[in-house]
Amino acid sequence: MELVFKNTTGLVSVPRHYCPGCTHGVIHRMVAEVIEELGVRESAVGISPVGCSVIAYNYFNCDMQQAAHGRAPALATGIKRVRPDLTVFTYQGDGDLASIGTAETVQAANRGEKVTVIFVNNAIYGMTGGQMAPTTMPGQVTTTSPAGRDVNHCGYPIRVVELLATLRTPAYLVRVSAHDEVHLVQAKQAIRKAFRYQLEGRCFSFVEVLSICPTNWGLSPAEASQWLANTMIPYYPLGEIKTPDDGPVTEAHHAQ
Amino acid sequence: MELVFKNTTGLVSVPRHYCPGCTHGVIHRMVAEVIEELGVRESAVGISPVGCSVIAYNYFNCDMQQAAHGRAPALATGIKRVRPDLTVFTYQGDGDLASIGTAETVQAANRGEKVTVIFVNNAIYGMTGGQMAPTTMPGQVTTTSPAGRDVNHCGYPIRVVELLATLRTPAYLVRVSAHDEVHLVQAKQAIRKAFRYQLEGRCFSFVEVLSICPTNWGLSPAEASQWLANTMIPYYPLGEIKTPDDGPVTEAHHAQ
Amino acid sequence: MLSEVTFAGFGGQGVMLAGKILAHAGLDEGHEVVWLPSYGPEMRGGTAYCNVVISDKPIGSPIFAAPAAVVVMNRPSLDKFGSRVKPGGLLIINSSLIDATSDRTDIHVVRVPCNEIAQGFGSAKAANMAALGAYCGATKVVTVDSVKALVKETFGAKPKVLDLNYKTLERGWQAGEEGLAAAKKKIK
């Protein structure tokens, strides 16, 4: 019997510590599959964040570095600039990337670092026990917004992909979702494309993956997927927001 | 004889240390005039950055704090949240605000802090002797881009106003220029409007002012103004990019 | 020292709450108390536990190499803590979920079918009350009234749940009392 879906060698085969139903695991698998499919496992360096996926270094079957909270894009920059032959990716949560790591995210994108960022947006700080993230939905109850996120108190959720899309530096910016099987099929394509752009030396590539956190949302995995579909997707539209082919990159404004 | 244009009491009458022709001085004056005109000098707290305007605390005739490099919006947040009755503004350069302070800028805007940010974009690090800023123009020679800014090496200049405009939280975001008299008249209106929005408790307000740095650009003040008009304005379009009245703020996506 | 106990189980089995109620009861009865949880990511999926100390003197360390008593709600907890009980100490095992037992002869082992007791009154969710009851019944460190008052504070809003917890607590108490008596005979 041939295995038509078999576990990727891009992951180490150990049980993972994620909660039942948590889509971190699915996203790990897709990234690992792409790395394997593109044949770059032996040149890949991944960077794990601080967040539930902090020990992703135990799961990905490639060289890994563990970054300080929010700084993964800086590490990626450091690695890629001195070893452009390596395939460098970061794997980051929304607290990590969209809060403490805002500057590193925006600036790495703006410099056009030839790295791939996998951004797992679960609208919450998972690891530390469910505090509000910049991506938390209006009205969403968290341990630090016990009455629900009040947009008059701390603003609206940040749409990182749209934010980065205003930068003129070419980039591949896409948002996908991991909440169900159909969206996973699309997500996989986006991740593949993101790594391809890196391998071609074209641009910075960034995949935002909407993800569920049943534990801190206080929902079953199925309910959590529903909530993501009903609440998050309307606010976080899916699709390619920017590709490096967008618009002519004219050199009109060169100075002096 | 009546003075139809007289020096504002919003500024302390001491000579300022800026280089001849440097528009920091003009921008100081306009902000101070607005504070005086709106009658809020006695409730105002300004925050000076690290940059050529670091000692703005000696010039503004109101209470002042001096912030660590890039952190002025965090200070402003701290002050305004505990003393909402005060009129709080920051005065920041492009290195300060758009490089090291990226996170503080984006997050203060996103939280909708009711403060006013005056952002002086002179496309360079003035104080430290003319190093490249994130806003430096493509091809522009600086002491750390001796061959001119190479967009393939470090990307395109960041347009902060456009970046912030993607945030859903209501805001007043405008770009003006200080390079000549006509633009100064427009700039003044924008600054006044920005403070008004704060006083009305409406929103975060942000005025980007294009500014010249004759010293580090290696140009006379007149040449510098020309360069700004010819090179910077096409890349940094002037005008109100966002007002709090833009678009209906629907509460459609409230969760749970 | 009146009492020094570790409650251990899966996250979700309510061991933290059981410990907190015990500590509260100790405080209400005028003693010094400390409740110390395990915390952080290790709680996720793994075992959660808390230590409770009740004493008549200021409490030094709430960390014990060898606790006087341990209540284990699941198998991994038995594996982790069973061997640490102080000689002469007490080990309460939730026999509903743990087939294994301890082969130690220097301690008192009491097996209580916590889930079954609670299930019998309506829901296995109250199994932690059986465990708490068993520990208190065996040690008498606090009175049943103190504990009941706190159970009421916790579940008072929902009469059905309160009733379930009361009954489970009482049955657990009895099981603890009887179990220890039996164990004492064994050990002599």
Place this chain on the structure above:
Amino acid sequence: MLSEVTFAGFGGQGVMLAGKILAHAGLDEGHEVVWLPSYGPEMRGGTAYCNVVISDKPIGSPIFAAPAAVVVMNRPSLDKFGSRVKPGGLLIINSSLIDATSDRTDIHVVRVPCNEIAQGFGSAKAANMAALGAYCGATKVVTVDSVKALVKETFGAKPKVLDLNYKTLERGWQAGEEGLAAAKKKIK
């Protein structure tokens, strides 16, 4: 110690370059040298200065409370440094821009019209060479050939500018030599 001098003036008057050339010349002639600039924002608008030490032994401190010699190119520099010159030391004043002089009688004061000299050869921009020349002419700490070689390295690409600097240097040298001789008579 062969030489210990401060060059001071407005930013833009070329005092830094004058000092660097002197230090280079010292190095080329086989001595230990240090060149130390003032730096940072104080340079903007204010006075800029640099210290040069040339010695035959390893150089300790390049910071002097009382320098053996000072060359001042503008009024604020005279105010700041004039009083610090070591008794018996040398003060060279750019008389083109400084009407005032020092009333100290314990030092040698030499007035050199640096801007005028340079202007005479084509541009006041070379005034710093007159000052450098004056200092070297007075002290003979390095040879004129060493200095000229370095001036050539600096301006060699533009023959006209080189010529201007050469000539200004030489005239300054002479003014320094003669000025010190005159001052020595005065002081005795």
Place this chain on the structure above:
Amino acid sequence: MPRVLIDSVLCKGCERCVGACPQRILGLSKELNAKGYYPALVLHQPRCIGCCLCAITCPDSAVQVGLNGNQYKLFEY
């Protein structure tokens, strides 16, 4: 014939696969596994169409899909 292999040691009983299966042929076991979860089970293997959606959706790499013979490729993953 497709064949779905579920690793009941890795499975955490989250039921994502159960929801993902277009044939509705997956369910949970009534027996706890060693980690304390009720792992997923194939209830009716013959109706399986080998679409792999169960495997794709599993966060814990607990599902693999085997095949004897040929299979229509239903979508690009």
Place this chain on the structure above:
Amino acid sequence: MPRVLIDSVLCKGCERCVGACPQRILGLSKELNAKGYYPALVLHQPRCIGCCLCAITCPDSAVQVGLNGNQYKLFEY
């Protein structure tokens, strides 16, 4: 009649006012001020229209504009 007052101590001779004046009536002095700059001068006061653009454009608050009598407000500043 408008009257332009330039503080030659504060002035740094940047010539921004010179460029801003629609009447082209400003220029620089030939005398250095104490700080070493050639300060701005009004060359032909009578032609001044009191628009204040010189003052508006001055970075060093060295320009004030006075008025005897009435004046058309040319723009909103």
Place this chain on the structure above:
Amino acid sequence: MGEKKLLKGCEAIGEAAIQAGAKAFFGYPITPQSEVPEYLSKRLPEVGGVFLQAESEVAASNMLYGAAGAGVRIFTTTSSPGYSLMQEAVSYMAGSELPCVIVNIVRGGPGLGGILPGQGDYKQATRGGGHGDYRTPVLAPSTVQEAADLMIDAFDIADKYRNPVLVLGDGLIGQMMEPVEFKQRSTQVVEKPWATTGAKGRPPNIVNSLYLDAPTLERHNIKLKAKYDAIEKDERRWEEYGNTGKLDILLVAYGTVARVCKTAVDEMTKQGIRVGLFRPISLYPFPDAELRSAARQAKAILDIELSTGQMIDDVKAAVEGRVPVHYYGRVGGIVCTPEEVAFHAGRVIKGEQVYTIGEYAGLVTALTA
């Protein structure tokens, strides 16, 4: 008020700050102190205060700067890596003479380390991890009640000296529940005429740490130094426990470890050993004279820390070589037990070499293998 409540250390810290008059909290979640922001996100709005989650510790500490500069009592809590990110702001606040309170619930390090209790940030806390000549008083509670009490004192000290004050705990202090009583304490209301509250009827106030003129900066530094001298004179705190007089051994420990040592002292005393505990409560200023006098009649000192040995330098400096100072510690999140302390103290008394951490845990073999 006056009533004993069972509270987690983190909750007690948050509540105490409110009792001390703190008007707002700016902070960022990090284990094991996230219960502070969680508690305050509910509690502060109830009392008309402001809870705001900052985007990072860098931002949080600079929000503190702004709010402290505006004259209100303000504080934040964090844990080790977060405190490292605050070093620039702490140096700025010290330089600008701004009062505030920062709680560091220390965890294992360096780097991401672990989340269990540690004392590896002692040097950072007591020497100033930021740049420049400054110091911050450091208070180290060893019970939840004391954490609450010291929080209130910390605000008073901060205001008195216009300086940041650090409260140093660890996961045990933060996570443990103990009975706490908030005594009605009159916290000093300090006038802050220097604060940026709007220049109404007075010249503008400036909050600043920049002095480009060297003599001016030197005067500023001298003024700061005089302040630290005053703090070193007036703000020492310590506790002595167990036996005094002639001692076979004097234990020195702070915070969590001191609790463990108290149990050890009780046990050892029962066994007839003459043992006492000296517990520094203020780590800066370190109660050196007091330790010196406590140590006068001791045959030996055993310094016990959850670090590879940081406070020991202060202990040695305090006793000036008059008493031999031994060290024992555990690290990585392991808290030593009373039995362990007694065992190692026993070795010292018997004149045996104290085991190193590695030896004791049988680790050295594993490492060299």
Place this chain on the structure above:
Amino acid sequence: MGEKKLLKGCEAIGEAAIQAGAKAFFGYPITPQSEVPEYLSKRLPEVGGVFLQAESEVAASNMLYGAAGAGVRIFTTTSSPGYSLMQEAVSYMAGSELPCVIVNIVRGGPGLGGILPGQGDYKQATRGGGHGDYRTPVLAPSTVQEAADLMIDAFDIADKYRNPVLVLGDGLIGQMMEPVEFKQRSTQVVEKPWATTGAKGRPPNIVNSLYLDAPTLERHNIKLKAKYDAIEKDERRWEEYGNTGKLDILLVAYGTVARVCKTAVDEMTKQGIRVGLFRPISLYPFPDAELRSAARQAKAILDIELSTGQMIDDVKAAVEGRVPVHYYGRVGGIVCTPEEVAFHAGRVIKGEQVYTIGEYAGLVTALTA
């Protein structure tokens, strides 16, 4: 090579790093070290290296982490406030055992302070300003030539111990021009089998400082401690200058101040005073045994710093109370002169109380007025 060039300290530091094999520079401008990035932005591309201006010191230090983890020789330069922002990353690099070199061209502090020379970051540098039990070797040059030489050594030490190494200068070292010779030095090429260079033909490498399991983290801490013990044993550096044997006074100073002291020693010797200078070159590890032996025949020690007194604790600990240790310093950017040093040394010799900074500058009156 072999030729003497007149270089600014900042340029020499940049060039030396290239000579040592550094492949890239990530950094952020700050006075008085901006000449390093400026120099390298031209120079690195010439030699096939990478110059990248980071968005902040936080980012720069984390770029260092990434590049060091990828196995290349890497460094950055900064000044005081910038170094404070690097504390988290330095702690991470120490925890993950990554070699790199960081240059801190110290300025006046605390806060924004000033830009003139200072030594107020001594404690931060030698004690570790970040969290957790770690140390970084610190080398303090006092000439431009030495700055260049120590840069190269710093890379070797970093690689040897897999640890960040700090080079501590100040504005004077950074801005001064002196002749520099780059001797053809065979810098050790160290294999880095642990680096993340792609898992080709070997199992994946992991660069990490997180150890959630306490015993594992404890083992890791013990391993780090063993490394620091080895560093303390093998990496001490110091210089003795002037007289040896019986001394009226021994000066102790490092970096810029040590230059000043050398001139003072020369002058005083001329006056017949028996005076010597002990100059620590490695500040961590502090050459304590060496200082102790140098001090053996001295009547007194005068510790001279551009701080209110930080190294003095190490000096005191080193001499163990056998010789009286006096302190004199200037702060705020003022560098004391040779005359000033001689004057204060003279007071010590005469048995007079050394003036405090404030007294000397006649400042105390102004302050108390």
